[in-house]
Amino acid sequence: MLSVIILGSGNVAQHLIKAFSAAADVNLVKAYARHPEKLSHLLPPEKITNVISNLADADVYIISVSDDAIAAVSAELQFKGKLVVHTSGSTPLEILDNKNRRGVFYPLQTFSAAKAIDFSTVPLCLESEFSQDLQTLHTLAQAISKSFYHIDSKQRQALHVAAVFVSNFVNHMYVLGSEVCAQNNIPFDILKPLIKEVADKATSLPPLQAQTGPALRGDEKTISRHLDFLQDEKLKEIYTLLTYSIQQTHEQKL
């Protein structure tokens, strides 16, 4: 059985603590948090510490703190030659102090405190400095998820950029749509089946094939009616740029 220590108390750390606590094949030895009370709803007091200099032995140490703090936390560790990983999508493996064997254990999902996640569906992106450690990370990943990938730092950066497009930017499109609704006394609920169907389609059809709408059809009449309707200059600019981008993307593929 693999033993694990988690360092951190944010959303990702908390979701990992829950997942490892529920896993049959993992021994979650301890969690480190500067403010132990942040984890007290998840673990008994004896499993939480705020003293980083005195961590027990474990097979894997998972640093799940904000990107800017990873380097400092890894440097504070008082041991050498052990497997230490971070969970960040946008941070290279090399940010970790090289006194330990370095790796990455990046769960590609959006985590919020308010919403439970079925961790078994979360893709885990694994990377290790030394090839023998990859097997350990595979075993650890399999204990909590059905889905894991070997992704190197260059790929992970690409993946993080792609995730910003399909997640943060997509959510912003929902925000802009909900504002247009609010300004016209339309319940946003009316758009929810459409939102769901578009996401469903993307999981069963290549997105390029799933594209619909006035931009794709080259329906200039509707496009100019929409631009007339949008009073806000920023919305006009976004509408124009994305319409152009849809048309350009699809022309390139013909």
Place this chain on the structure above:
Amino acid sequence: MLSVIILGSGNVAQHLIKAFSAAADVNLVKAYARHPEKLSHLLPPEKITNVISNLADADVYIISVSDDAIAAVSAELQFKGKLVVHTSGSTPLEILDNKNRRGVFYPLQTFSAAKAIDFSTVPLCLESEFSQDLQTLHTLAQAISKSFYHIDSKQRQALHVAAVFVSNFVNHMYVLGSEVCAQNNIPFDILKPLIKEVADKATSLPPLQAQTGPALRGDEKTISRHLDFLQDEKLKEIYTLLTYSIQQTHEQKL
């Protein structure tokens, strides 16, 4: 029982034909199509006609053709004073010939030939020139869906614009994300649980609250790393504009 005649053979017309054929309380009298063979997999030959001058009597005539053809088809109808509706999100009620009582029966969903839709979840946006016809459209909507709204032409235009944001533009974000993946030998599958979760969140949380990511956090280090990573000028421009828009939107709400 309401009797209905559908004019058109595109995706929306076909989905409506399926839904009305399965509805207990609607009599689908006939469908008109210039090319009857397009509907032959849905209806028996005696229920399809390509002669518009000789349509039977019905309570509601539903014109479900391309936006540009609605006016012409409604003008070709040989009767007067009957309830005639179109199914377009972006076309005003007034486009219909005023010899008949005009209305709109707009299903707000993305339809493709390849993917079945549970019509009972599709929101129907109803509008009528004369108030007494609204009840007829309600009854018709209820026969095929659990969800219908009274939406006037101004609101419908807003809704169509909002739908472009949450549907066409969202799908384009999926396209751009999938291209970044393809260029870096990353399977797009890895992003699908994230896509699903972001859409799920939008249906349970106001999108403004669900926003996450480097733009929202003001994480300039990650933003500039992402911009360095993106070589394509169009992608850089989209990333920059949407990052700015996220920040501006959230500042306004504070």
